[in-house]
Amino acid sequence: MGLISFLKEKFHKKEKDKEVVKYTEGLEKSRKNFSNRLHNLSRRYQSVNQEYFEELEQILIESDIGINLVLRIIDEVLEISKKENIKDPEKINEVLVDRMFIGYAEKGDVVNELSFKEGTPTVVLVVGVNGVGKTTTIAKLAYRYKQKGKRVLLVAGDTFRAGATEQLKVWADRLNIDIVVGKNEQDPASVAYDGVYKGAREGYDLLIVDTAGRLQTKANLMAELSKIKRVIGKEIEGAPQETFLIIDATTGQNGVVQAKAFSEVTNLTGVIVTKMDGTSKGGIILAIRDELGVPVRFIGLGEKMEDLTEFDLDKYLYGLCVEEE
Ligand SMILES: Nc1nc2c(ncn2[C@@H]2O[C@H](COP(=O)(O)OP(=O)(O)OP(=O)(O)O)[C@@H](O)[C@H]2O)c(=O)[nH]1
Numbered sequence: 595m596g597l598i599s600f601l602k603e604k605f606h607k608k609e610k611d612k613e614v615v616k617y618t619e620g621l622e623k624s625r626k627n628f629s630n631r632l633h634n635l636s637r638r639y640q641s642v643n644q645e646y647f648e649e650l651e652q653i654l655i656e657s658d659i660g661i662n663l664v665l666r667i668i669d670e671v672l673e674i675s676k677k678e679n680i681k682d683p684e685k686i687n688e689v690l691v692d693r694m695f696i697g698y699a700e701k702g703d704v705v706n707e708l709s710f711k712e713g714t715p716t717v718v719l720v721v722g723v724n725g726v727g728k729t730t731t732i733a734k735l736a737y738r739y740k741q742k743g744k745r746v747l748l749v750a751g752d753t754f755r756a757g758a759t760e761q762l763k764v765w766a767d768r769l770n771i772d773i774v775v776g777k778n779e780q781d782p783a784s785v786a787y788d789g790v791y792k793g794a795r796e797g798y799d800l801l802i803v804d805t806a807g808r809l810q811t812k813a814n815l816m817a818e819l820s821k822i823k824r825v826i827g828k829e830i831e832g833a834p835q836e837t838f839l840i841i842d843a844t845t846g847q848n849g850v851v852q853a854k855a856f857s858e859v860t861n862l863t864g865v866i867v868t869k870m871d872g873t874s875k876g877g878i879i880l881a882i883r884d885e886l887g888v889p890v891r892f893i894g895l896g897e898k899m900e901d902l903t904e905f906d907l908d909k910y911l912y913g914l915c916v917e918e919e
């Protein structure tokens with residue numbers, strides 16, 4: 595059984611799971627761009643030929659799947675179609691989705707949710723350029739783990755942009771979550787220190803550290819992030835356990851370029867892709883995974899608190915590839 599049939603069987607229920615609905619709603623624009631075009635294409639051809647594959651390639655590229663992965667997937671689909679003598683466009687599309695799944699999954703299993711160890715706070719360092727949704731995502735993460743019963747502390751390490759601290763504080767108040775703030779232009783590493791000092795002594799489970807999103811030279815960024823990490827690690831052994839890069843899905847391949855730049859200066863343990871609901875090019879998740887090897891741990895599917903969800907490959911491909919009936 596191909597993946598599409600499997601996903602239909604798994605998710606096409608009358609009473610849809612709440613998480614599945616988030617994916618299908620949040621990925622609506624992407625599905626229209628990808629799935630509908632795929633189906634239109636297969637309706638126009640009786641059997642597949644060179645042109646069919648060229649059009650298929652175009653659809654994949656325009657979904658921001660990333661050129662390297664697209665070429666590889668197309669090669670694989672071509673090879674399978676020859677070997678198994680598949681000419682039916684619908685069948686080819688099924689093979690395609692199978693290969694998209696494998697392209698992501700073959701990079702290894704990951705646990706997306708944060709893990710916690712008794713007595714040691716889990717520290718999440720959040721990085722990313724301006725305006726990608728860092729602060730909102732931090733609030734969403736804080737909300738998520740508060741709901742799960744964790745004691746959360748926010749650390750407002752973005753002392754560079756006036757107003758950044760204030761914005762995080764508004765969220766902290768709204769969510770009734772504690773926060774450590776620094777003074778304007780205070781060294782971010784020293785704010786991080788204040789945060790972990792408090793976090794370690796007062797029994798918090800989770801610390802989320804915001805950082806400045808300014809664009810700077812690689813050397814400066816590397817120095818700043820490694821200083822912050824060093825300070826955190828001195829106070830809490832093994833921390834920060836996670837460094838998450840936030841990427842705005844609507845920036846397309848630009849987001850992939852940013853991701854590469856960050857992964858060169860610091861060791862990322864995950865990517866969070868925001869504003870998936872605002873893009874029609876939802877393939878960016880596959881490109882990030884392919885080009886960086888870093889897993890996408892959570893995705894933002896809307897502006898509300900609950901609209902951050904754990905990344906799930908099956909639900910994602912279902913939302914992206916399966917036409918509603
Ligand atoms: N539709 C949608 N909007 C989002 C999502 N995540 C964030 N946003 C919006 O994106 C805008 C920018 O978000 P911020 O959280 O302020 O971004 P930031 O990276 O902290 O920005 P700076 O601190 O200025 O660097 C806000 O209007 C958010 O509501 C999402 O998943 N979906």
Ligand SMILES: [Mg+2]
Nearest residue numbers: 728729758761
């Ligand atoms: Mg911010």
